[in-house]
Amino acid sequence: MIKAGIIGGSGYAAGELIRILINHPDVELKWVHSRTVAGQRIVDVHQGLHGEIDMTFSSTYDLKGLDVLFCCRPAGKTREFLAENDVPEDLRIIDLSRDYRISDPSHDFVYGLSELNRKPMVRGARHVANPGCLAMAVELSLIPLAKNLLLNSDIHTTVITGATSEGAESRPTNHYAWRNDNMVVYRPFRHTQEPEIIQTLSAMQQSFRSQLNMVPVRGAFSRGIMAVTYLECPLELAQIIKIYQDYYDDHNFTFITSKIPDLKDVVNTNKCIIHLDKIDGKLLITAVIDNLLKGAAGNAVHTMNLLFGLQETTGLTMKSVAF
Structure with missing residues (x-):
């Protein structure tokens, strides 16, 4: 034991x-x-x-x-x-x-x-x-692209987090009366977990020089993280999906889905679920995790x-x- x-x-x-x-x-x-x-x-x-x-x-x-x-x-x-x-x-x-x-x-x-x-x-x-929980969601969204040297444009990501991401210590921003029916942006472009995301992407793609524009948002729910990311990518959607499926094929907790995931698909699990779409030339990546488990x-x-x-x-x- x-x-x-x-x-x-x-x-x-x-x-x-x-x-x-x-x-x-x-x-x-x-x-x-x-x-x-x-x-x-x-x-x-x-x-x-x-x-x-x-x-x-x-x-x-x-x-x-x-x-x-x-x-x-x-x-x-x-x-x-x-x-x-x-x-x-x-x-x-x-x-x-x-x-x-x-x-x-x-x-x-x-x-x-x-x-x-x-x-x-x-x-x-x-x-x-x-890893940090926000970093985990963003990194899992992007590392298959980094491995294939495809992070060559600015990256825009909005990361919505549950109240438990801020810890158990009592503070105004995790008080029910404030958090319920409310949302707010915090630490835009300056979040403390951005350096580890950049470190990870740079380790995978040494040519990585793109700007990471991350906007964290406090959500009106207890647990879970949804990271919605978009960037330019020249490949067709089918090729991108295959890149992600191949990368995560031998990993036990990250899955590619054809349906946009809900937070409740992953809350109380160690999973990350990722959905990919291509709209007007932009690659849209949606990833969900439980911040207290996978994160x-x-x-x-x-x-x-x-x-x-x-x-x-x-x-x-x-x-x-x-x-």
Whole structure:
């Protein structure tokens, strides 16, 4: 059994991670650490777990004896944690913050986009940086084009996100009275996840110099992300669809559909569903994911499966809400 621990266990992504790990056939969840709710029962913080887990949040942690550590703390806190602690050399670390998503010589974290970096994760990587949820949706929309050197015009994408994308901490923009029946643009062209998207596309297509114009929108729903992207592409639609089908053919969680997807096609799953269309010479790409699963906890478990040589879908067979 893989012995797992979670740092920063009170947030939405950590809650989903707990739900997956306690039902994963090859994982034993040893402890869940939290500074804010230490001593409280997990079932009193994360709903829907009654009868499935009888643990309390821990105020202490012991990294010895663990096989994998999931870091679910806010931006900047994983670097701080690793600097302050004696981390066993063979401990696998999966970071869900943005601390290590940008490659640089100061760290050895592999960017955890499984549809791009599966090989290094299978071949001995120890540290993985989980992609941001908005970045995940946009990257999966575009990497087949990048692989085929087809990102040669400006890219325009509108990304609509659910309230849980902003985390469990109370703030005005995730309060029901504000969020319900409301939408608003935020951080246009300056979102914090844009650098990792550009890094990913540039790694796939070294000639990539196009402008990424991303407009994030806060949506009036709890979970899910819809990324609607358009750009110029000279190929016929049938050729583009084949490029996407070929790219994702041996990947277990990304699918090309002939019908424009709904958010509810993917909410509560680790799937990404992509639809392609060609209108007046422009390629229109619609991608949907669950921000807490494919965009966070589900992908983290997917990468754990890769790090430990498990079948990729283990513990990740889930039912979409559908309606």
